[in-house]
Amino acid sequence: MTSVDALTFDDLTPDDMEAVLSLSGEAGWTQVADDWRLMMGLGYCAGFRDPSGVPIASGVALPMDDRYGWISMILVTKSWQRKGLATKLVDKCCDWLEERGITPLLDATPAGRTVYSQMGFHDLLGISRWRREGGVSGGKAMASPAQAEALTWIAYYDAKVFGAYRPSILGDLMTRGPAFVADHEAGFLLGREGRGVTQLGPVSANDEAAAKNLLDTAIASISGTITIDAFDAQEGFASHLMACGFTVQRGFTRMIRGTVRTMGDPALAYAAAGPELG
Structure with missing residues (x-):
């Protein structure tokens, strides 16, 4: 397999819709094109591309206002998982928000909560x-x-x-x-x-x-x-x-x-x- 070093980090746009829908669909998530368009239009959507330019991982930083922002859509296609890409995506989304003075939030799965706790996140509410x-x-x-x-x-x-x-x-x-x-x-x-x-x-x-x-x-x-x-x-x-x-x-x-x-x-x-x- 191609090494992680061969991947490029880049913005994701509506031109990548087929690829990002494939990412969320592979994970069993329910987002449709309208969801992705909303997040791309209002926030920062980026990810890693393989050497052919196809997105194989995604992340979104979505400002709510000038104080708070949401991190979501941390997705990595199965063949590229467990290589540290998800953590890098969360870091990049946090950086994007915090550089603008915006506090990051997210809704974590039980497995994700363990990782995010080590990245400076603290519990607010159970859902x-x-x-x-x-x-x-x-x-x-x-x-x-x-x-x-x-x-x-x-x-x-x-x-x-x-x-x-x-x-x-x-x-x-x-x-x-x-x-x-x-x-x-x-x-x-x-x-x-x-x-x-x-x-x-x-x-x-x-x-x-x-x-x-x-x-x-x-x-x-x-x-x-x-x-x-x-x-x-x-x-x-x-x-x-x-x-x-x-x-x-x-x-x-x-x-x-x-x-x-x-x-x-x-x-x-x-x-x-x-x-x-x-």
């Missing part, structure tokens, strides 16, 4: 991915569809809950999947269509009842398989997910690098947007 197969009955329409003009208050509400102002990301999600709001601006739910699945999140609400109503409304609008990355601290919401036919697939840990140890208002956070979007 579980729940999955509901298509064809399961249930769900009631109890919240209202989000109209385009709702983006203004949704973005400010999200900034209070999530801890960073990200209207461009939320606006993109509002055009791509389920989007519902609770009465009196008491919460919202967004989502997006992925490869073979609808990903719900973020879900933020003033109270558990509003969060459950938003979830029920989304379920009623979807016939296929659903996933949602729910925060472990919201035990009542987790019980409702179970009652609605969801089962836990895997866990994540939200981590941050730097001196910050709290972010946003976790009491109002019920589900994340996903490991690639925070």
Whole structure:
């Protein structure tokens, strides 16, 4: 095999879409071209290319605002794994953010958490991915569809809950999947269509009842398989997910690098947007 020294590190652009979709597909992840375009358009997407110029590894640094940024899509094709490329990609993405004064965050798998802990990341929150197969009955329409003009208050509400102002990301999600709001601006739910699945999140609400109503409304609008990355601290919401036919697939840990140890208002956070979007 060609040595790592023969690889080149380079920006990844929409011209590389076929290759990056292959990377995420090989890993069993659900991102579609719209996800990659969003991250490439708003952030820094780079990776390693083999001598023929084909991307064999990727990483994304996605600024949320001028304070916080997300690291994701750390992917290495199988034949190039266990050669240190993933760690190099995380380092490069962290450097890109920190050179701009932006604090890096990420959602780590259990295996990744061990590595990232050694790279200066610290735990913030626990997350579980729940999955509901298509064809399961249930769900009631109890919240209202989000109209385009709702983006203004949704973005400010999200900034209070999530801890960073990200209207461009939320606006993109509002055009791509389920989007519902609770009465009196008491919460919202967004989502997006992925490869073979609808990903719900973020879900933020003033109270558990509003969060459950938003979830029920989304379920009623979807016939296929659903996933949602729910925060472990919201035990009542987790019980409702179970009652609605969801089962836990895997866990994540939200981590941050730097001196910050709290972010946003976790009491109002019920589900994340996903490991690639925070």
